Amino acid sequence: MPKVVIYPGSFDPVTNGHIDIVERGLKLFDKLIVSILYNPNKKYLFALEERMEMLKDCLKKFKNVEIDSFDGLLVDYAASRKAHAILRGLRAMSDFEYEFQMALMNRRLNREIQTVFLMPGLRRIFTSSTIIKEIVQFGGNIDGMVPALVKKKLKKKFALELESRQSG
Ligand code: PNS
Numbered sequence: 001m002p003k004v005v006i007y008p009g010s011f012d013p014v015t016n017g018h019i020d021i022v023e024r025g026l027k028l029f030d031k032l033i034v035s036i037l038y039n040p041n042k043k044y045l046f047a048l049e050e051r052m053e054m055l056k057d058c059l060k061k062f063k064n065v066e067i068d069s070f071d072g073l074l075v076d077y078a079a080s081r082k083a084h085a086i087l088r089g090l091r092a093m094s095d096f097e098y099e100f101q102m103a104l105m106n107r108r109l110n111r112e113i114q115t116v117f118l119m120p121g122l123r124r125i126f127t128s129s130t131i132i133k134e135i136v137q138f139g140g141n142i143d144g145m146v147p148a149l150v151k152k153k154l155k156k157k158f159a160l161e162l163e164s165r166q167s168g
Contacts, residue, residue, distance in 0.1 A: 002030035005116065006078045007087040008070070010129070011036050011051050012044045013150045014058050017127035020120040021089040022059060028116070031064045033081055038071040045133055045157060058147045075110040083113065090117040091125050 005025055011018060011034070018034075025032050036051050046054070048069055055067045070077035078086055086106060088099055103115035120127070127145050135142050136154045146154070 003028075003085075004031045004033065004081065004083045005029040005085045005087045006074070006081060006083045007032055007034045008037060008074055008077075009034075009088075010042075010044065011055055012046055012129050013051060013132075013146065013154065014055050015124075015127050015129055015132060015146050015150070016144065017089060017091070017120045017124040019058060019147070020124050021087065021118055022062060022065060024118045024120075025087045025116075026062060026064060029085070029087075031066070032062075032087070033066045033068055033083065034059065035077065036067075036069040037074075038069045046153070050153070054147075054150055054153060057149055073109065075106050075113055078113050079110060085114045085116050087116050087118065090119055091128070 005028070007018075007022060007025060009018070022032060022034065034055055036048060036055070038048055044051070052067055052069065059065050059067065068081075074086065086103075088103070090096065090099060099117065103117075106113065106115060119125075132142050132145055133154065136151075137158050142151055142154070
């Protein structure tokens with residue numbers, strides 16, 4: 001049976017760190033499903049459709065990758081997709097506590113699904129969607145941290161936000 005893994009997250013937006021994890025994950029699993037959490041209560045910079053479009057474009061070079069979205073419990077979604085595992089990227093130690101708690105809770109909810117952690121390359125260790133958004137907002141350079149398309153979309157989004165703040 002093919003080994004299927006779910007790579008869940010907010011991907012607001014996808015970064016080169018995420019792409020690094022996808023590349024590594026594909027060495028371990030036959031199929032990788034990148035899945036965006038649909039949470040109407042959380043405020044995102046990009047709408048779900050925009051995040052999906054960016055992921056689709058940035059990951060089109062990989063075979064055996066599917067882009068999807070989910071709501072509700074991650075383990076229920078993983079079971080419905082017949083996945084064997086959940087993949088998460090671990091960067092610095094600061095990620096550890098939250099990830100550890102989430103992995104153990106998910107295991108308590110469904111013992112059949114394992115969580116696998118992979119570390120990105122060293123130059124991606126400090127890449128995070130949150131920090132990238134802050135840098136763009138204040139005009140900093142994010143070359144090499146996100147794909148060109150994402151950089152373009154980020155710049156456009158913040159330009160529009162500024163425009164609407166100034167006119168409002
Ligand atoms: O990229 P993020 O925001 O760190 O991803 C977090 C995500 C989507 C993996 C997490 O919030 C999640 O799995 N949410 C789904 C709801 C759920 O299953 N919660 C219980 C986890 S212990």
